Amino acid sequence: MRTWTEYQKFQKYWGDYDFGDKWVQNALAGTKYRSQTGKEYDFGLYGDEGRKEAVKKGTVFMNVYQYVLHEFEDAIADCNSDCVAGVDCNEEQVHAWDEGVAFYTGSLEEKLLYKLANKRCQNYKTCGPRGSEQLGNSKVNYELFNEFLSGRDLLLAGECGPTRAILQRITELMAVPLVQGALRYAYKVGELKEGEKEQAEGTVFMASVIPRVHDCDAGAAEIIADNMAIREDSSTDFAAVKAAFESQYECMGIKCTDVGGLLQGTNYYPDFQPCDDNERMGIMAAGASTVITKSNPIGTIIGIVFAVVAVCAIAFILFMRKKEKEGAPIFVTKVVDVQ
DSSP, rough: TTTTTHHHHHHHSSTTTTTHHHHHHHHHHHHHOOOOTSOOOEEEGHHHHHHHHHHHHHHHIIIIIHHHEEEHHHHHHHHOOOOOSSSSSHHHHHHOOOHHHHHHSSSSSSSEEEEEEEEHHHHTTTBTTTTOOOSBBBHHHHHHHHHHHHHHHHHHTTTTTHHHHHHHHHHHHHHHHHHHHHHHHHHHHTTOOOOOHHHHHHHHHHHHHHHHHHHHHHHHHHHHHHSOOOOOOOOOHHHHHHHHHTTHHHHOOOOHHHHHHEEEEEEEEOSSSSOOEEEHHHHHHHTOOOOTTTOHHHHHHHHHHHHHHHHHHHHHHHHHHHHHHTTEEEEEEEEOOOO
């Protein structure tokens, strides 16, 4: 398990191979847990309610989550590409793959990661096959089960290599509800000023996905962790957290449309509408490498200026090409006889 790709990201961030267990044990004891990056999580600052959330959600999001991926990794590692499809081909490996699906779903579909995805899609209007509904199964679950079936079929056919890409997509999709959870509770604490329970829930959601952010950009991860770690004051700069997450969506393999925006009834909360993938990519393409926050207005202005210049340049090029096709080019080369 120590060699699995995703697991290594988490071990590198936390500094322990048993990081999930240590999180839960320290939450139960009310003691401190320190990550490899130096971030300290003092569960003694929580009362029973906060520690309960850290234990309950940490068990699923930091332990079961990793075991799901372990089963898929194990199936691929043991895959036999020399077997004959339909003749006892990778049956044990498919069994391991099925176990991963079972641990993801849960026996009652009510407690584990499958249920989490369906709960979050109702908050963000990302339910349904297209991710545009507020009720039903989440788009994440629709996509995941398609990937689960594709992975199974590839194993049965002895196609070991292509199964790796399936697992990569599964890993990306499984992170979406964790990002949604972290953002939801960052908003509850930062904007709605809710209490210990919400802060603890936000912290464990963040802790469950922050190694993936850190693997993409340590600076963005630090902004998120600084705002959502356990501390005596409950101040959270939601705008900074949201911008930091969104700046790493492409690296994490997810989109604004996957995450959506947080609903208040049938409308989005103020400042929590879904981000725009085209707009976000435009700013990144224009060279805005700095994470834009309320405390960085200069970076914001520079990013906007570069984006506008880039868009204008592209528009002018397209205009010139249109004129050339119409037979009326803007720039005409004139041949002059030299006497």
